[in-house]
Amino acid sequence: xxxxQDGRRPLTLAILAMGGEGGGVLSDWIVELAxxxxxxxxxxxxxxxxxxxxxxxxxxxxxxxxxxxTATAESTTDGTHLVRRDEPVMxxxxxxxxxxVVIASExxxxxxxxxxxxxxxxxxxxxxxxxxVYSMTERITPGDGRVDSxxxxxxxxxxxxxxxGADFMEIAVAERSVISSALFGALCATGALPFERSDFEEQxxxxxxxxxxxxxxxxxxxxxxxxxxxxxxxxxxTEEGSGRAPVPVSIGRRPETPEEARSRKDAELVARxxxxxxxxxxxxxxxxxxxxxxxxxxxxxxxxxxxxQRTAIYQSTSYADLYLQRVxxxxxxxxxxxGAAALSTEAARGIALxxxxxxxxxxxxxxxxxxxxxxxxxxxxxxxxxxxxxxxYLHPQLEEVTDTMPAGLGRxxxxxxxxxxxxxxxxxxxxxxxxxxxxxxxxxxxxARLRPMRPRTLRFRHxxxxxxxxxxxxxxxxxxxxxxxxxxxxxxxVIKGYxxxxxxxMESFRAINGAAQRLAGQPDAAPTVARLIEAALADEHWTAxxxxxxxxxxxxxxxxxxxxxxxxxxxx
Numbered sequence: 001x002x003x004x005q006d007g008r009r010p011l012t013l014a015i016l017a018m019g020g021e022g023g024g025v026l027s028d029w030i031v032e033l034a035x036x037x038x039x040x041x042x043x044x045x046x047x048x049x050x051x052x053x054x055x056x057x058x059x060x061x062x063x064x065x066x067x068x069x070t071a072t073a074e075s076t077t078d079g080t081h082l083v084r085r086d087e088p089v090m091x092x093x094x095x096x097x098x099x100x101v102v103i104a105s106e107x108x109x110x111x112x113x114x115x116x117x118x119x120x121x122x123x124x125x126x127x128x129x130x131x132x133v134y135s136m137t138e139r140i141t142p143g144d145g146r147v148d149s150x151x152x153x154x155x156x157x158x159x160x161x162x163x164x165g166a167d168f169m170e171i172a173v174a175e176r177s178v179i180s181s182a183l184f185g186a187l188c189a190t191g192a193l194p195f196e197r198s199d200f201e202e203q204x205x206x207x208x209x210x211x212x213x214x215x216x217x218x219x220x221x222x223x224x225x226x227x228x229x230x231x232x233x234x235x236x237x238t239e240e241g242s243g244r245a246p247v248p249v250s251i252g253r254r255p256e257t258p259e260e261a262r263s264r265k266d267a268e269l270v271a272r273x274x275x276x277x278x279x280x281x282x283x284x285x286x287x288x289x290x291x292x293x294x295x296x297x298x299x300x301x302x303x304x305x306x307x308x309q310r311t312a313i314y315q316s317t318s319y320a321d322l323y324l325q326r327v328x329x330x331x332x333x334x335x336x337x338x339g340a341a342a343l344s345t346e347a348a349r350g351i352a353l354x355x356x357x358x359x360x361x362x363x364x365x366x367x368x369x370x371x372x373x374x375x376x377x378x379x380x381x382x383x384x385x386x387x388x389x390x391x392x393y394l395h396p397q398l399e400e401v402t403d404t405m406p407a408g409l410g411r412x413x414x415x416x417x418x419x420x421x422x423x424x425x426x427x428x429x430x431x432x433x434x435x436x437x438x439x440x441x442x443x444x445x446x447x448a449r450l451r452p453m454r455p456r457t458l459r460f461r462h463x464x465x466x467x468x469x470x471x472x473x474x475x476x477x478x479x480x481x482x483x484x485x486x487x488x489x490x491x492x493x494v495i496k497g498y499x500x501x502x503x504x505x506m507e508s509f510r511a512i513n514g515a516a517q518r519l520a521g522q523p524d525a526a527p528t529v530a531r532l533i534e535a536a537l538a539d540e541h542w543t544a545x546x547x548x549x550x551x552x553x554x555x556x557x558x559x560x561x562x563x564x565x566x567x568x569x570x571x572x
Contacts, residue, residue: 010040011193014094014118015058015183017105018133022180026103027058029184029203033195036202038065044092055109061090062193094118101192102160103183104128105169111152119159125192126160127183127225129168150260164190166224175220176381177213185221190229197222266302273302280305285312288320295328297341300348307352314356315454326351329471330489333478343486347474350492354467358498359459360396360404365448367392367435388436392444395430397499398423403459404450410458473513483526487533488516494536507561508536508545514560515549528552 013030017023027043034041040063045056096117102124104110110128113119119126130153134146157163168182181204187193188200204214272279277289280302288308296304304327312320330347331337337344356362366372373390382388398420402410413419434440454460470492477485491512495505512532519525535544546557554560 010061010063010090012094012099013060013101013103014099014113015060015103016055016109016113017058018055021105022178023056023058023105025207026180026183027060029207030060032206033193033199033203034062037195037199039063042090046093055112057094059092059094099124101125101187102127103187105179105183106131106133107149107152108132108147110156114155114159121159121161124160125162125190126156127164127186127190128156129179129183130165131167131169162190162229164225164228166228168221171220171224172217175213175217177210177217181214181217182221185218186225189222189225269302270299273305274298277301277305281309285309285320288324291324296331296348297334297337297344299341300344303345303348307348310352310356314362315451319355323351323355326467326471329475333475335478335482343478343482343489346486346489350489351467354463354492354495357463358502360400361448361450361454363498364444365451368441368444368448373436389434390436392433392435393430394433396427400499404457406456407458407461477520480520481525484516484520484529487526487529488513491529491533494533504540511557511560512536515554518554
C-alpha cells in the first residue's frame with residue numbers, strides 16, 4: 001500500500017490517552033483543522049474500561065483534497081455501469097503497520113501503541129509524553145513495582161521513524177492548561193501534518209475555552225518538540241533483501257527516566273551534604289550539620305542529615321538526638337566507613353524511616369497540613385472564592401486506637417472485650433471525615449496536637465524497643481559478615497504504612513531476620529537475604545517469598561517468624 005501523498009491511502013493518526021485528558025478534544029482539533037483546509041476527515045474512538053482514567057484510542061483519517069477522485073461512470077463488458085465514488089471509504093479503527101502518527105499522553109500508553117503494532121520504523125512519527133500514571137498492578141506491588149521507563153523509551157526510539165518524547169504533562173500543568181494543547185503543539189512541530197502553525201493555533205482559539213493558557217502550552221511544547229527533532233540523527237530499520245535504504249530517524253536526547261532522575265538527585269544530595277551541609281537541614285537545625293560532618297562518613301551524610309530533619313519534624317530535636325546516637329552505633333562498627341560506607345548509609349536511612357513510623361497522630365497531622373489543602377485546591381483547579389470539600393475515608397482498628405493511648409491504659413483496653421466492641425461499633429465499617437468542615441478539621445487537628453504525648457504511648461515504646469533490638473542484631477552481625485549486616489539494615493524497607501499493611505510488613509521483616517540468623521556465617525548469606533527482601537516486596541501474598549525460602553532449603557515463613565527473637569516479649 002502506498003502513502004497518503006500518492007493518493008492511495010489516507011493520512012492516519014492514532015491518539016492513545018486516558019479518559020479525562022482531552023484526547024477527544026485533540027482529535028476534534030485535528031479533524032477541524034483538516035476540514036478547514038478542504039481535506040476529508042473523520043475521527044472515531046474506542047473507549048476503555050472507564051470513562052475517566054480508562055485508556056481510550058482515538059483514530060483519525062485525513063484525505064487531501066487534490067487527491068480526491070472524481071465521480072465518473074465506467075463501462076463494463078455486460079453493458080452495466082459502475083460509478084466511482086467521489087469520497088474514499090475510511091476505516092473506523094487503526095490497522096497495525098498502517099499508522100502515520102501516534103500520539104500518547106503517557107509513557108505506558110506509548111508502550112501499548114508499540115505492543116499493538118501501531119508504531120513502525122518505516123512509517124510512524126511517535127509523539128509521547130514521558131510522564132507516568134501508574135497502573136493498578138504497579139501501585140499494589142508492596143515494593144517498587146513500576147515498569148522500567150528506560151525500556152519503554154528505548155523501545156520507542158527503535159520502533160518509530162521519528163520519536164519525540166518529553167514531559168508534556170508537566171508543561172501543561174505549569175501553564176495551567178491541559179495536555180491536549182501540549183500534544184497539539186508537538187504535532188505541529190513534527191511537520192507530520194502539512195499545515196501552518198497559525199492554522200493549529202486557530203483551532204485552539206476557535207475552541208473558546210482556556211485559550212490563552214492553551215496557546216502558551218502549545219508554544220512551549222512546540223519549542224521542546226522542535227528541539228528534539230533537530231537533535232542528533234540516528235539510522236534505523238533495514239530489511240534484508242527488501243531493497244529499502246536505511247530510514248533516517250531524527251530523535252533528541254532520550255528523556256530522563258524516573259530511575260535516572262532519582263540517581264542524579266541522590267548524587268546531588270551527597271555533594272550538597274559535603275559542600276553545604278546546613279542547606280539540607282535549614283537554620284533551625286544548623287547545629288546538627290557540624291555534628292553529622294564530624295561523626296558520619298561522607299557518603300552517608302546526606303542520608304543522616306535528612307534523617308535529622310525528618311525525626312525533628314516528626315517529634316522533636318531530642319528525638320533527632322536519639323536518631324544520631326543510633327546512627328553513631330552503626331558507624332562505629334562499619335568496616336568500610338572510610339570507603340563507600342554502605343552499612344552506615346543504609347542504617348541512617350532505615351533508622352529514620354522506622355523512627356518516623358505512621359501512627360494515628362502522624363496521619364492526622366498529614367491530613368490537616370495547610371500545604372495539603374492548598375495542593376488539593378490546586379489539583380482541583382478551584383478558583384478564588386470557590387469552596388472545596390475533602391473527605392477522608394478512615395478505618396481505625398482496636399490496635400490503632402489503643403496504640404495512641406498511654407502505655408498502661410492502652411495495654412488494659414486492648415484486652416477489654418467491651419472496649420473492643422465499642423470501637424468496632426463506631427469504626428467497624430469505616431468512617432468518613434470531611435477535613436474541610438469545622439468538626440472534621442477540628443477533630444483531626446486535636447489528634448495531631450497529641451504529638452508531645454507520643455513518647456508516653458503504647459506504640460512509641462513498642463517501636464523503640466524493636467528498633468534497639470534490630471540495631472543490636474546488626475552490630476553483633478558485623479564481625480561475622482558485614483555484608484549480611486548491611487542487608488539486615490536494608491530489610492527495614494519491608495516495614496511501611498499502618499494498619500494491616502504495617503502488620504504484613506512486620507511479618508515479612510521477622511521472617512527475614514529469622515532467615516538471617518540461620519544463614520550467618522555462610523558464604524551466600526548476604527545475597528540470599530537480599531533476594532528475600534526483594535521477594536517480600538514483590539507481592540502481598542508471600543508467593544515469591546515462600547518460593548525463595550524453599551529454593552534455599554530454609555524453614556517456611558511461619559516457622560521463621562516463630563523462632564525470631566526480634567519481637568520483644570515485654571515493653572516497659
